[in-house]
Structure formats: C-alpha cells, structure tokens
Amino acid sequence: MKTAFDRLNIKPFLLNAMTEQGFKKPTDIQERVVPGILNGQDIIGQSQTGSGKTLAFLLPVLSKIDPERNEIQAVITAPTRELAQQIFDEYEKLVPYFPEDQQVRAKTVVGGTDRKRMADRLKNAPHLIIGTPGRIKDLVKNEGISIFSATTLIVDEADQMLDMGFIEDVDQVASRMANEIQMLVFSATIPEKLQPFLKKYMNNPRHVHVSPEHVTAKEIKHVLIPLKHRDKKKTLIEVAKAYNPYLCLIFVNTKRTADEVAEAMLAEGLNVERIHGDVPPRERKSIMKRVQKAEFQYVVATDLAARGIDIKGISHIINFELPTDLDYYIHRTGRTGRAGMSGIAATIYEPSDQLAIQKLQSRNIHFVQEELKNGEWVEAQVRVKKAAVPKGKSGVSLSKPKKVKPGYKKKIAEEKRKIEKRQNRNKR
Incomplete structure (x- = not known):
C-alpha cells in the first residue's frame, strides 16, 4: 500500500x-x-x-x-x-x-x-x-x-x-x-x-x-504575564504553582540566573532541576535520564544547554527572561505543543521587554495577556503599545486608553505658563 x-x-x-x-x-x-x-x-x-x-x-x-x-x-x-x-x-x-x-x-x-x-x-x-x-x-x-x-x-x-x-x-x-x-x-x-x-x-x-x-504542533498558547514591579522570582514561583504542569521548562539567559532561580524554587519546595554549561557532563547525563523519566516537574535551563535536547512531555514553557536573540523565543516555545498535544508558553514581562514583544508580534506570534487573581487566570488590563502586525492578525490584548477629562488640556497649559514665568524671574 x-x-x-x-x-x-x-x-x-x-x-x-x-x-x-x-x-x-x-x-x-x-x-x-x-x-x-x-x-x-x-x-x-x-x-x-x-x-x-x-x-x-x-x-x-x-x-x-x-x-x-x-x-x-x-x-x-x-x-x-x-x-x-x-x-x-x-x-x-x-x-x-x-x-x-x-x-x-x-x-x-x-x-x-x-x-x-x-x-x-x-x-x-x-x-x-x-x-x-x-x-x-x-x-x-x-x-x-x-x-x-x-x-x-x-x-x-x-x-x-x-x-x-x-x-x-x-x-x-x-x-x-x-x-x-x-x-x-x-x-x-x-x-x-x-x-x-x-x-x-x-x-x-x-x-x-x-x-x-509550518512546524508540527497542535496548539501553543502564548501568554504574557505582567510583572507589575513585583519580585520576579516570587512571581515565577506563583505562576509555576498555579500552572501545576506535567513538565515545565523555565528559560533564563545566564548560568548564574539559572542557579538563582532553581535555588529559589527549591526553597519553596518545588521539584526542580537545572541544566547549564557549568553542570559537569556526568551529572548532566544523570539529570537528563531523570528528566526523561519525569522525575522533575520543573527544569531551569539556559538556551545553549537545552538546545537540541528533546525532552518529551513538556506541557509548559516559562520565559523568566526573554532571549536577546528573538529567534531563540521560537526555539524555546517550539518544545511544547508537540506530538498532537497543546501547550502553554508564558513570558513574565517588564516594561523594558516592550520592544521585543512588538518584534515577536510582527512575526505573527499572537499573545494574550493574563494575570493571577485569587488563584484564577484572568485577562490582564495592562497597557502595552501595539506592534505593527499584518492586517487581520490580532496582537497583544490591549486595554482601552483612558478618556481625557474636559478642561484637562487647558489646565496643563496654565501650569506650563506659570512655570515659564517663574523661570524668567529667576533669570533676572
């Protein structure tokens, strides 16, 4: 046949x-x-x-x-x-x-x-x-x-x-x-x-x-989670617990951050391991065997250490940090939603990440914004400037801009004139 x-x-x-x-x-x-x-x-x-x-x-x-x-x-x-x-x-x-x-x-x-x-x-x-x-x-x-x-x-x-x-x-x-x-x-x-x-x-x-x-994946949901000036490691731990994944890969940009994040998660009693370039080869081999047997719920990794390693059953990806090279975002998130399964790729983002998010939107990455409220995921009302995306494609969910109150512009102009008068007097 x-x-x-x-x-x-x-x-x-x-x-x-x-x-x-x-x-x-x-x-x-x-x-x-x-x-x-x-x-x-x-x-x-x-x-x-x-x-x-x-x-x-x-x-x-x-x-x-x-x-x-x-x-x-x-x-x-x-x-x-x-x-x-x-x-x-x-x-x-x-x-x-x-x-x-x-x-x-x-x-x-x-x-x-x-x-x-x-x-x-x-x-x-x-x-x-x-x-x-x-x-x-x-x-x-x-x-x-x-x-x-x-x-x-x-x-x-x-x-x-x-x-x-x-x-x-x-x-x-x-x-x-x-x-x-x-x-x-x-x-x-x-x-x-x-x-x-x-x-x-x-x-x-x-x-x-x-x-x-065109890569074979059933469905990957790309989620933005606003940091809102909170402690980033605490937010990660909160998010990790709320997702309660089968297996979650947490990406960071440096070996030092990988160690710090893993230690913080261990201190909270989470079942976590780390993979990065400074982990000795024999230990890495042992860790990988245990990961394949699903002995850990969370794995903290740098891009280079995790690159090319096929870990089966990844239900969630969390970007503790967005990569400097945004091609790595595609590579990271492509590890979930495989073999006909759906997956979640979440990113904890700060205002400084805005440009990177815009660039990802322009690559047809369609985000939703969510945050935890009373243990439930709800749509976040966080303002992120919209990136230029192709017509008919939705980008990050945006809250509506606030309406300017009547007389507000006039009040601002008056304040500006007062400041200018004061400055002129000081010059004399």
Whole structure:
C-alpha cells in the first residue's frame, strides 16, 4: 500500500519503518530536503525543534550508504553529547527494519569515554559515526579512526556550534574527509558569522527555511504575564504553582540566573532541576535520564544547554527572561505543543521587554495577556503599545486608553505658563 512517504524515494525498509512507527506523512522539512539530499545536493535546512529535521537527514543518508563498503561513509556532528545520543537513538529505532543484507552500522563518538576504549570499539569501521566535533577531530588526529572515505557531512545545530566555539573543530573534521563532500547544515538560525564556513565547503547550497507556523504542533498558547514591579522570582514561583504542569521548562539567559532561580524554587519546595554549561557532563547525563523519566516537574535551563535536547512531555514553557536573540523565543516555545498535544508558553514581562514583544508580534506570534487573581487566570488590563502586525492578525490584548477629562488640556497649559514665568524671574 502506498503512503505519503513513497514520493521521498527512500529505501523500502525505511518506508516500512515510517509506517510501522505511525508516521502518516512527511513533515515540511522532510518533504523539502530529502529528495535534494538523495540527489547529492548541498542543503541548508533552517527549522526549529519539533520539525522532524533529524529524520530529514537520517532517512536519506541511511538510504545512500552502501552496506558492502566496510568504511565510514557519513559523519554527523552535534554540539553536545546529549544531542549526539538523541540522533543515535533515532538511528536505533530504525535498525530493526534493516534487512539482513542491508545492515548499516553506526557508532557514537563523544567525550566522557576513554579514547583507547573508543578507538578499539571503532576498529571494525562503522558506516556512520555520530558525535561531537572535538572528539571526532581528536580520534582522527590520533589515527583512532579514518574518515578519508566519508563523502557526507551533517552539521546539526550549526548556530550553537558557532556560539560554543566548535566551528573550527567541524572545519578540521571536514578537511580530513574526502576531497568532494556533500555538506548538510541544519540550524534554527543562520548567523552572518557562519557564512565564511558555509562558503568554504558548500557548493551552491539549497536553502530551505521552514517558518514556525509550518512546524508540527497542535496548539501553543502564548501568554504574557505582567510583572507589575513585583519580585520576579516570587512571581515565577506563583505562576509555576498555579500552572501545576506535567513538565515545565523555565528559560533564563545566564548560568548564574539559572542557579538563582532553581535555588529559589527549591526553597519553596518545588521539584526542580537545572541544566547549564557549568553542570559537569556526568551529572548532566544523570539529570537528563531523570528528566526523561519525569522525575522533575520543573527544569531551569539556559538556551545553549537545552538546545537540541528533546525532552518529551513538556506541557509548559516559562520565559523568566526573554532571549536577546528573538529567534531563540521560537526555539524555546517550539518544545511544547508537540506530538498532537497543546501547550502553554508564558513570558513574565517588564516594561523594558516592550520592544521585543512588538518584534515577536510582527512575526505573527499572537499573545494574550493574563494575570493571577485569587488563584484564577484572568485577562490582564495592562497597557502595552501595539506592534505593527499584518492586517487581520490580532496582537497583544490591549486595554482601552483612558478618556481625557474636559478642561484637562487647558489646565496643563496654565501650569506650563506659570512655570515659564517663574523661570524668567529667576533669570533676572
């Protein structure tokens, strides 16, 4: 029986895997990049978490690999070991569908593992390696693995690679691969600083941008919660308790704020954990396992630490702070409302956030304003200047401006004249 995946021209056993795993049709990013990847084209895929981008590169790459060639044919780089492991987990879900004569071997290459033991593991060369660029580079440099035969390089979360200073490692990995390589770059954003790297390796790449409104999510309600000069941590705790979520991801902008917010929530008896760059790798791995088992109700995270990590069952997102780069707002909120579920993305905002809110409105983010009154969520009567939004699109709910009382302007003018007279007398 034919399915919507047939038109992607991936191998029959992968089509079967999609059907058996309950996928009814390809996502927008899959539909638009898989044929180009199969045809050997360089691709820049711009989309957020939840768009199905991992399968968008895994399905065609696995289709292209020749199982009879006992050598590394493709390399997938990810900025964190957690993300590398997630990609490997997606590969493992497909393994049971590989026919006996078409087995594609993959191995992870990440930090935190003894180099010699890892090199021993890789003596029987896999067809595909998935890992962090620094560890792959080290193993290649020390002749633990050879990637001269690899003709496909996938760079996942490229903007995070840039932020974390890993692009140079990716560059060195690419330089040790085959002379002619197909490069596939996936990222939520494509910063200008990334362009020199892209131009160095990519040949007339096709740029596919899946906008947020096309990302698969049932419904995300974007809520603005006014701070009103109250203590921000206390307000967060009040909001968190009122939502009583299944799992809530709380975003902050710095590691220090993550620690402070988590400590404040712990002091209130909330079941919370934190994820940021200063948490040791082994502890992060343990935390992530416990998060996946839903042992915490709240997780406080920075953008870089949480980037690319797929945490299932997130019912709520709370922005303790709006990100400086508003593209991260899209990435943050895209973590809820997934797999056919609805979600809430709440932002605790201050007057200084007004411009950022306007910019988000102009991107078709439609907010409602709410606040807690006697434990109930009600529409907030807070004045926020309206941003320029497309016709027919509603923005932030606004309270009506107050009417000016009769004679008010005249009174102001009289007061102004008195002040001017006083100033003139003082000058004499």
